[in-house]
Amino acid sequence: MTTPIISLTDHSHHSVTHGRLVLEDGSVFEGRSFGYEQAQAGEVVFSTGMVGYPETLTDASFAGQLLILTYPLTGNYGVPLPEFWEHNRIHISGLIVSNYIDTPSHAQSTMTLSAWLKQEKIPALEIKDTRLLTQHIRDSGALLGKIVFESDIPFYDPNEENQIAHVSTTSVLKLGTGRKKLALLDCGAKQNILRCLLKRDVELTVLPWDYPLFESGNEWSFDGLLISNGPGNPKFATPTIKTIQTALENTIPTFGICMGNQLLTLAAGGDTYKMKFGHRSQNQPCQMVGTQRCFITTQNHGFAVGEVPEGFTPWFVNANDGTNEGIIHSSRPFMSVQFHPEAAPGPTDTEWVFDYFLEKLETSK
Numbered sequence: 001m002t003t004p005i006i007s008l009t010d011h012s013h014h015s016v017t018h019g020r021l022v023l024e025d026g027s028v029f030e031g032r033s034f035g036y037e038q039a040q041a042g043e044v045v046f047s048t049g050m051v052g053y054p055e056t057l058t059d060a061s062f063a064g065q066l067l068i069l070t071y072p073l074t075g076n077y078g079v080p081l082p083e084f085w086e087h088n089r090i091h092i093s094g095l096i097v098s099n100y101i102d103t104p105s106h107a108q109s110t111m112t113l114s115a116w117l118k119q120e121k122i123p124a125l126e127i128k129d130t131r132l133l134t135q136h137i138r139d140s141g142a143l144l145g146k147i148v149f150e151s152d153i154p155f156y157d158p159n160e161e162n163q164i165a166h167v168s169t170t171s172v173l174k175l176g177t178g179r180k181k182l183a184l185l186d187c188g189a190k191q192n193i194l195r196c197l198l199k200r201d202v203e204l205t206v207l208p209w210d211y212p213l214f215e216s217g218n219e220w221s222f223d224g225l226l227i228s229n230g231p232g233n234p235k236f237a238t239p240t241i242k243t244i245q246t247a248l249e250n251t252i253p254t255f256g257i258c259m260g261n262q263l264l265t266l267a268a269g270g271d272t273y274k275m276k277f278g279h280r281s282q283n284q285p286c287q288m289v290g291t292q293r294c295f296i297t298t299q300n301h302g303f304a305v306g307e308v309p310e311g312f313t314p315w316f317v318n319a320n321d322g323t324n325e326g327i328i329h330s331s332r333p334f335m336s337v338q339f340h341p342e343a344a345p346g347p348t349d350t351e352w353v354f355d356y357f358l359e360k361l362e363t364s365k
């Protein structure tokens with residue numbers, strides 16, 4: 001039997017390119033490039049999750065954002081097939097990690113994270129102290145930033161334009177068969193929302209964010225309306241807000257997730273605001289209002305519900321900072337959550353929220 005020869009990981013055969021993460025306040029973090037070498041600007045956000053980078057990178061709610069992963073090891077299990085992603089491509093604008101692992105080991109892995117990032121033209125830097133960087137953002141609040149190599153580019157604020165229009169579907173998609181007919185307004189929906197619904201005896205029609213659902217000629221009978229997650233500032237989604245308003249006027253059972261929570265709030269007359277820094281991870285504690293029950297949830301948001309609309313009560317609050325995590329109408333079948341009941345990545349503890357909504361479809365008939 002031959003003795004395996006284990007060589008220490010040697011990156012010397014790769015030519016090492018260095019890049020910089022430049023923040024709008026002037027701070028600069030040097031790093032080693034392991035993605036596509038092209039400058040990108042966006043809002044710098046951090047995720048404190050420990051797993052799930054393939055799902056996270058493909059979550060369309062990250063459009064326009066440069067993502068820092070605070071968990072120090074990234075890449076060690078490679079990249080699975082697209083059927084395990086949350087959308088058909090990477091949506092972050094750039095990636096910052098502490099230690100990139102270029103030697104993945106996982107049965108489902110098809111390539112290295114570096115190869116994937118290069119293929120999808122996403123820049124990535126390995127910088128030494130992601131902890132210092134994250135603490136800096138936490139103290140100063142959300143910051144714009146850019147990953148640059150040789151030539152400089154201007155800063156870009158993704159919250160100043162409609163991001164949803166860039167990621168929503170452009171065609172109507174009918175999926176599954178089932179006892180209940182649901183319409184989903186796709187603001188950049190994570191695929192696991194679709195999977196969670198389709199395994200629950202549902203016929204699902206996925207619609208563009210601005211689909212004129214209640215305009216004559218477009219009406220068809222459905223039992224409930226869903227509004228997905230999505231990137232950017234909810235206040236740009238005026239057509240979606242109008243559609244939700246009509247649904248509420250007609251007492252159509254309505255359920256929102258993340259961006260959907262914010263859009264239901266705006267449609268019902270409440271308000272949203274930009275948080276100092278967002279919640280992004282799979283370890284966000286949410287307490288169900290009026291109970292001692294606390295759920296560990298997956299999240300990815302930088303805006304939040306401020307003023308809860310009339311007729312609604314807070315459904316969940318974040319146990320870390322007391323921010324709103326969901327609203328529910330006191331007598332009608334209207335509800336939404338700021339966290340992700342579909343998880344992906346993360347704990348599935350709140351998947352019951354889908355069942356809760358589907359039960360409401362029965363009782364509200």
Ligand SMILES: NC(=O)CC[C@H](N)C(=O)O
Pocket residue numbers: 061228229230231232233234257258259260278300301302303304
């Ligand atoms: N994941 C989401 O739907 C996020 C909603 C919104 N873009 C925010 O950052 O708050």
